[in-house]
Amino acid sequence: SQDLLRATFELGINYQFCPPRTPWFKPMVERSLRTLAEQFAHQLPGTSFANWFDRYGYDPLKESIVTLSELVHALHIWIIDIYSQTYHRGLKQTPYAVWQRAAEIVTPRTIDPERLRLVLSKQAERVLGHAGIELHGLRYNCKDLLPWRKQLGDRIKVQIRFDPDNLGSIFALHPQTKEAMPVPCLTPDYAEGLQLHQHKLIQASLRKEGLASADPLSLARAKVRMQEVVGQLLQSRKLADRKRAARAKGAHSSKVMTTGKLPPTISEDAELPPTDSWSPPSTLPVLPHDPEGDCHE
Structure with a gap:
């Protein structure tokens, strides 16, 4: 994507593309993935074995006990304390x-x-006016943008950077100096920590019900309903349902990496998203030690 090419340029990274379906162009990458799968992933309860013989009589849904935050934590331990040593x-x-x-x-x-967050953000062009900047139906504005309008005009086009994993704020780039200005969302209770995918699901739900997609109360209620649906899908035995639920919930590794925790689940009785702190479970699976498989290739 263009965002990836821009990020590699700004970070001073030389990138190389491999033709599709040609793993021999990147043998070290393929071997690293195999080592990761054999020495880490397949040692955890709930893993999905590649060999059908290993899967016989084995139900990964019943065996899986590792949460995403625990998985990321265990992966760090394996890389730093086991593989590297x-x-x-x-x-x-x-x-x-x-x-x-x-x-x-x-x-x-x-x-x-x-x-790094600024460099890895997605880029878009928007108009800065007296009401601020609109992105995906959300308004962003702050008093620090007023000198920009006084200097360059009442309505100016600006490049913005936004994190699709958190719509709580964006960066606006000055058209001349390229200075990055953080700009908060005008509905922080709704947008802070909200992912773009979640926001689109909520907007679609509001349009289906014929409600105003910019009404803060409607947004908050739709956010609660989305969490209720997610809770039901997470209990499903179907892998496709649980994948949809995890994506809607915002459960992915980058969330754990940036915050050290996953977003809390909103209770059915709540009218607004809770603000209490939440900590991930502290228990971690113990990886078995295999002396014969200690050497890497």
């Missing part, structure tokens, strides 16, 4: 030792998390 036949030493030696030659570069 295990002898690699191709490197002739551990990956951690190779990293340490390379870091002594060239200091690893880091990037500010807020800057």
Whole structure:
């Protein structure tokens, strides 16, 4: 996508495209995925085995006990404490030792998390007027945008950056200096932490009922109803239903990575989304130790 190409350019990354259905163009990537599957994913309860013989008499729905936050946590432990500290036949030493030696030659570069969020956001062009900026039916405005309009005109086109995983705020880029200005949504109780996919589901529900999609009360009530439907789908035995529910709920790895937690489930009696803090379960599955499979290729 254009956003990916722009992000790689701004981060100074040289990208290469592989032809479709040609895994031999990226053998190291394919081997890494195999190692991840065999040494980590297939060791967890609820995994879906690739071999039909391994799946015989095995129901992953009954065996699965790992939440998404636990999975991400366990993956970090495996990468840092297990894989990186295990002898690699191709490197002739551990990956951690190779990293340490390379870091002594060239200091690893880091990037500010807020800057990284700006770079990895999606980009669009919108009009900045007296009412602010409209994006996906939501209004964004702040007093810091007033000098822009005084300098460049009452209605000006600006480039914006937005995070599809959180519509609570956007970045507006100054047309001349390219300064990034954070601009909050005018309905923060609704938009903060809301994903674009969730917002589109809510907008579609409101249009179906003939309600105004910009009414804050209608938005809040539709958000609660969406969570109720999600709760019902999560109990379904059908994998397709549970996938739809997880997507509508906003359960994915980037949410865990940026917040350290998943969004809370709204109770059926609530009129507005709750604001109480929520913590993920602290229990983690114990990965079995296999001395014979310790070496990497």
